[in-house]
Amino acid sequence: MQNRPLGSQGIITSQLGLGCMGMSEFYGNKNDAESLLVLQRAVELGIIFWDTADMYGPFINEALVGTALKLVGRQNITLATKFGIVRDATNPTVRGIDGSPAYVQSACEASLKRLDVEMIDLYYLHRKDPNTAIEDTVGAMAKLVAQGKIRGIGLSEVSSETLRKAHAVHPISAVQSEYSLWTRDPEDDVLATCKELGIAFVAYSPLGRGFLTGQIKQFEDFGATDYRRFSPRFQGENFHKNLALVAKIEEIAATKGCSPSQLALAWVMAQGDYIFPIPGTKRLQYLEENAGALTVNLSATDLENIDSIFGKDAAVGTRYPEAMMKSLNA
Structure with a gap:
């Protein structure tokens, strides 16, 4: 495992991270005891870049990560969490977006309370608020940096234009967006902008929500509560x-x-030293398998062969239902 600069604000972390969302929601039943073992094993493997968000659960994933931090030592982890997607208290399927300055602070x-920490290493705006100028949101996040409550500012699923506006207010440490062999949208311009400005790019779902593992063979493999049942890429003819x-x-x-x-993770890492994939898992077996991607070396010929199969628009179907697509690349 190599540790690399994550942006230009002094954060150093592992080139491979761990997405914690699925430990609490969206991918079937949760098992906190097993998830804690996964988080502890991650540190042993050198995977010290952990990613959570307040809306996962909602809220319970941050609490789980906070428990794990006590087991492994807060000082050993680069901790990232997010705000901005607001879920209804009575019906969590109903969501809004809030990037207002007052909400940034609260x-x-x-999150600090749930995680039981004094500072968050990387704090993301989960989705851009269409009713709040990005300059105002980032300005409020800059105050959190000044207060010592966060180290770095992150944005998720934003356009290159939005990123430049935000970076002019306060240096952005990282942009997180979906990126994998079957989701290559960031190659349009966001990756180039990140590289130009010295901003890290954090790739979530680098395994195509599990599809690129080769373990999913039929639609029925998804449990009744698995949200992939509602993803266009996993439905009907698209699936096949x-x-x-x-x-x-x-x-x-x-x-x-x-x-x-x-192979899929090695491909993402081969796209640049400023790119950090954060595959999510709640199983020890898959965590260790993901770590094995570090030993896979892809030659220029390998990359050409892979690209000839999985070109930019190879995957069929949108990556989210129509309503959720509107908040991407904002």
């Missing part, structure tokens, strides 16, 4: 067309002596 205070793409990735992985997931 949301951070609440995308499955055929994964089969080709499995063939390449076999020639490299690695698993499809290791």
Whole structure:
């Protein structure tokens, strides 16, 4: 494991991170005891960049991560969390977006309490608020930096234009967006902007929400509460067309002596030293398999072969339902 600068504000962390969302929601039943073992094992593997958010659960994922921090030592972890997506207290499926300055402060205070820490290393705006200028939101986040409550400012799923406006107010440490072999939207311009401005790019769902692992073979593999049942890429004809793409990735992985997931993660890491994939898992087996991606070396020829199969628009179907797509690349 290599530790690398995450942006230009002095944060150093592991090149491979851990997404904690699925430990509490969205991907079937949770098991806090097993998740805590995963988090502890992650540190042993050198995976010290942990990602959570207030809306995961909602709220309970931050509390779980806070418990784990006591077990492994807060000082050993680069802690990232997010605010801005507000879920209704009585119906968590109803969501709004709030990036107002007053909410920035209150949301951070609440996250600090749930995590039981004095400072958050990387604090993201989860989605841009269409009713609040990005300059106002980032200005409020800059006050959190001055107060010593956060170290770095992050944005999630923003456009290059929004990123430049935000960076002019206060240096942005990282942008987090979905990026994988089957979601290559950031290649349009965001990746280049991050590289130009010295901003880290954090790739969530680098395994295509589990699809690129090769473990998902039929729609029925998803439990009744698994939100992938409602994702266009996992439905109907889209599912079968995308499955055929994964089969080709499995063939390449076999020639490299690695698993499809290791190949997919190695591909993301090969796109630049400023890119940090954060695959999520709640299983020790998959955590250790993901860590094995660090030993996979992809040659220029390998990358060309992979690109010929999984080109930019190879995946079929949008990555979110229509209503949620509107908040992406904002």
